[in-house]
Amino acid sequence: MRRALPxxxxxxVVLSFARLHAAPPTIVIASKQDTEGQILAEVFAQLIEAxxxxxxxxxxxxGGTLLVFQALRSGSVDxxxxxxxxxxxxxxxxxxxxxxxRAAMEQRYGIFxxxxxxxxxxxxxxxxxxxxxxxxxxxxxxLAAHPDLxxxxxxxxxxxxxxxxxxxxxxxxxxxxxxxxxKSLAYQALARGAIQVTDAYSTDGQLLRYxxxxxxxxxHFFPGYRALYLVRDGTLRAAPDLRGVLHALAGxxxxxxxxxxNARVDIARESPDEVAAQFLAQRLHVTRAxxxxxxxxxxxxxxxxxxxxxxxxxxxxxxxxxxLGILAAAHxxxxxxxxxxxxxxQTVPSIALLALMIPLFGIGVLPAVVALVLxxxxxxxxxxLAGLRQIPSELLDAAEGIGLSPRQALAWVRLPLALxxxxxxxxxxxxxxxxxxTIAALIGAGGLGDFILTGLTxxxxxxxxxxxxxxxxxxxxxxxxxxxxxxLVRPRGLDRA
Amino acid sequence: MSAAIRFxxxxxxxxxxxxxxxxxxxxxxxxxxxxxxRSGSGKTTLLRCVNALEIPDAGRVVVEGQPISGSDLIALRxxxxxxxxxxxxxxxxxxEQNVGILGRAAGDAPARRAARAAEVLATVGLADFGPRYxxxxxxxxxxxxxxxxxxxxxxxxxxxxxxxxALDPVxxxxxxxEFKRLRRxxxxxxxxxxxxxxxxxxxxxxxxxxxxxxxxxLETPAELKQHPATDYIARFLRRREQDMQ
Numbered sequence: 001m002r003r004a005l006p007x008x009x010x011x012x013v014v015l016s017f018a019r020l021h022a023a024p025p026t027i028v029i030a031s032k033q034d035t036e037g038q039i040l041a042e043v044f045a046q047l048i049e050a051x052x053x054x055x056x057x058x059x060x061x062x063g064g065t066l067l068v069f070q071a072l073r074s075g076s077v078d079x080x081x082x083x084x085x086x087x088x089x090x091x092x093x094x095x096x097x098x099x100x101x102r103a104a105m106e107q108r109y110g111i112f113x114x115x116x117x118x119x120x121x122x123x124x125x126x127x128x129x130x131x132x133x134x135x136x137x138x139x140x141x142x143l144a145a146h147p148d149l150x151x152x153x154x155x156x157x158x159x160x161x162x163x164x165x166x167x168x169x170x171x172x173x174x175x176x177x178x179x180x181x182x183k184s185l186a187y188q189a190l191a192r193g194a195i196q197v198t199d200a201y202s203t204d205g206q207l208l209r210y211x212x213x214x215x216x217x218x219x220h221f222f223p224g225y226r227a228l229y230l231v232r233d234g235t236l237r238a239a240p241d242l243r244g245v246l247h248a249l250a251g252x253x254x255x256x257x258x259x260x261x262n263a264r265v266d267i268a269r270e271s272p273d274e275v276a277a278q279f280l281a282q283r284l285h286v287t288r289a290x291x292x293x294x295x296x297x298x299x300x301x302x303x304x305x306x307x308x309x310x311x312x313x314x315x316x317x318x319x320x321x322x323x324l325g326i327l328a329a330a331h332x333x334x335x336x337x338x339x340x341x342x343x344x345x346q347t348v349p350s351i352a353l354l355a356l357m358i359p360l361f362g363i364g365v366l367p368a369v370v371a372l373v374l375x376x377x378x379x380x381x382x383x384x385l386a387g388l389r390q391i392p393s394e395l396l397d398a399a400e401g402i403g404l405s406p407r408q409a410l411a412w413v414r415l416p417l418a419l420x421x422x423x424x425x426x427x428x429x430x431x432x433x434x435x436x437x438t439i440a441a442l443i444g445a446g447g448l449g450d451f452i453l454t455g456l457t458x459x460x461x462x463x464x465x466x467x468x469x470x471x472x473x474x475x476x477x478x479x480x481x482x483x484x485x486x487x488l489v490r491p492r493g494l495d496r497a
Numbered sequence: 498m499s500a501a502i503r504f505x506x507x508x509x510x511x512x513x514x515x516x517x518x519x520x521x522x523x524x525x526x527x528x529x530x531x532x533x534x535r536s537g538s539g540k541t542t543l544l545r546c547v548n549a550l551e552i553p554d555a556g557r558v559v560v561e562g563q564p565i566s567g568s569d570l571i572a573l574r575x576x577x578x579x580x581x582x583x584x585x586x587x588x589x590x591x592x593e594q595n596v597g598i599l600g601r602a603a604g605d606a607p608a609r610r611a612a613r614a615a616e617v618l619a620t621v622g623l624a625d626f627g628p629r630y631x632x633x634x635x636x637x638x639x640x641x642x643x644x645x646x647x648x649x650x651x652x653x654x655x656x657x658x659x660x661x662x663a664l665d666p667v668x669x670x671x672x673x674x675e676f677k678r679l680r681r682x683x684x685x686x687x688x689x690x691x692x693x694x695x696x697x698x699x700x701x702x703x704x705x706x707x708x709x710x711x712x713x714x715l716e717t718p719a720e721l722k723q724h725p726a727t728d729y730i731a732r733f734l735r736r737r738e739q740d741m742q
Contacts, residue, residue, distance in 0.1 A: 394581055394582070394583070394585055395585060395587065397550060397581065397585070398579070398581055398585030398586075398587075399587075400550060400574075401545075401548050401550055401574060401579040401581070401656075402574060402575070402579050402598070402599060402646065402647070403571050403572075403573075403574030403575035403577075403599060403602065404571075404598070404602055405571055405602070408602055412587075412590075412598065412601070413587050416587075416589040416590075417587070417588070417589060419589075491588075491589030491590075492589070492630065493587075493588045493589045493590060493591065493630035493631065493632060494588055494589050494632075
């Protein structure tokens with residue numbers, strides 16, 4: 001049994017690597033975490049499934065523009081929906097026409113920019129219909145005559161040059177009376193009359209819910225945020241039928257259609273998946289090629305993936321953490337350096353750490369596991385160090401004095417005596433891994449975090465709990481499991497001293 | 498008689514503190530030399546110089562004719578039995594595993610290890626204690642196991658660092674008696690460190706009195722009783738005389 005243990009560990013390591021690389025060749029469609037992005041990703045994915053022989057893998061919870069664009073460049077993602085304004089400002093840092101954007105993306109990144117889908121999801125200003133009618137305001141330029149109105153705007157809009165400061169100059173509004181408010185609070189404040197004007201996105205489903213009117217941008221101040229798909233050139237070469245799919249979708253979604261679809265997800269609580277299917281059925285007469293998975297089977301898949309992520313990460317955290325702890329105990333200088341690095345890793349925000357992983361490992365399970373291992377190191381290294389340090393010096397003298405080599409003293413005396421501490425560290429690390437693995441969804445690794453992120457994005461507590469409750473239960477089970485495993489491994493004599 | 502252990506001008510400092518100052522001393526083959534002194538006298542440092550747990554800053558230690566500075570320290574330590582206060586047993590190992598650990602280090606077959614462990618455990622009067630854990634033993638039993646472990650490889654030299662100091666007086670007397678009997682059977686060279694004058698007088702062939710890192714007196718017990726050169730010994734002897742009267 002003792003001799004079999006290293007072989008079993010090696011087999012587990014090899015298997016876990018094999019698992020990580022065994023993804024079948026499919027088109028990976030991604031999106032950011034917003035409702036609109038998820039609907040557009042579903043529209044593209046379902047039309048591919050209906051009209052081409054390709055399989056589709058969805059990664060619809062990626063954490064932000066830079067992250068998902070990095071993933072596209074590195075080839076971890078084949079396509080995702082994006083906006084002209086975002087490409088211009090965030091990726092190309094220019095002010096280009098559509099043709100300019102298309103040429104620049106092709107030249108610089110080898111990425112194909114599809115035709116526009118039709119709608120423009122830009123900034124708009126929203127007011128209560130009643131207030132706007134009473135004051136006779138229809139266009140933004142009408143606001144210049146009403147400096148007494150109270151504005152409530154998102155912090156981002158308050159500061160961006162293409163937000164409030166630019167708007168005030170372009171329309172000669174002077175300095176408006178503005179407070180910064182989180183978006184959903186701003187809508188409530190507007191509905192109750194605490195503010196009279198707020199910024200919004202033109203296709204936001206909430207506008208329909210509250211019945212707000214939007215003001216015409218008569219001086220064309222706001223840049224266009226016209227939706228389209230970005231697709232890797234290499235993907236188009238390998239899967240040429242995608243061109244037909246993109247062509248079929250061009251110009252099919254106007255502002256009103258997109259707003260209605262967003263509202264159905266955000267307000268009526270339909271899934272992006274159903275909304276996309278209905279759109280394709282009505283507009284392109286497409287019947288679904290594949291029935292949507294039941295929630296239960298998706299949950300089971302997420303749970304299994306979560307367990308896999310946790311277990312593989314924990315395994316590697318132990319394989320790296322224990323030797324690092326031994327090294328730290330052996331040399332005071334190295335010990336301080338190791339503890340500093342491992343401690344600092346713990347403080348790196350998870351989203352930043354994940355973003356750093358993408359150029360190195362792409363997206364998916366591998367970078368998520370690497371991040372989880374880095375987060376799991378601290379308790380194991382610290383406890384290994386503490387466990388080795390608490391051994392009474394006379395026992396270390398005894399081991400050395402009777403003639404054990406340093407290696408024998410470590411394997412036969414020091415590590416067994418430190419084992420209860422090391423196991424406590426592994427237990428802490430295991431619980432951290434279960435919790436941290438929920439963020440792995442941000443990088444396309446799946447797991448229960450998919451449900452939690454979707455629940456947060458769609459403001460849907462039921463979906464959120466569907467991820468959060470199993471994650472919490474899993475943490476309890478893993479804690480108990482590692483504890484019991486520890487009792488089996490723990491040297492017997494230590495309970496009697 | 499040749500010297501089994503020879504200290505030649507050994508000096509050892511810990512920072513500003515001189516633990517040993519220019520100590521020259523021979524431990525004869527087969528004798529039991531007791532090193533006595535109060536805390537901080539350097540007696541334990543002297544013993545730890547023999548199995549190279551401490552390396553002298555000046556002078557040298559010669560064991561069985563070989564200066565230890567040039568030799569393989571792990572091989573040297575395995576030729577020297579080492580017993581410390583409270584036994585120094587490893588709590589996670591059974592008595593048998595503790596006693597047989599040097600056999601494991603030397604690659605002895607498990608059956609041979611078990612047989613030899615049983616043999617030395619019988620020598621110290623703990624024949625059936627092999628499967629127990631140190632946590633299940635009394636202080637005296639742990640100390641006997643410590644001695645058994647030191648005897649495993651049948652070393653010619655044994656170092657004993659206050660082996661009985663942590664025991665209650667009655668158990669200590671029992672173990673001293675037994676140790677004296679054991680010594681007659683084994684005839685090994687022993688360097689025995691203690692702060693207990695009574696123990697030194699009872700067990701030692703010769704007694705080396707240390708204070709402040711220096712060797713002050715080296716006598717047989719009988720001579721020491723006649724001419725105690727240090728206050729430490731003299732005061733103890735006076736007190737004992739008063740008790741007898």
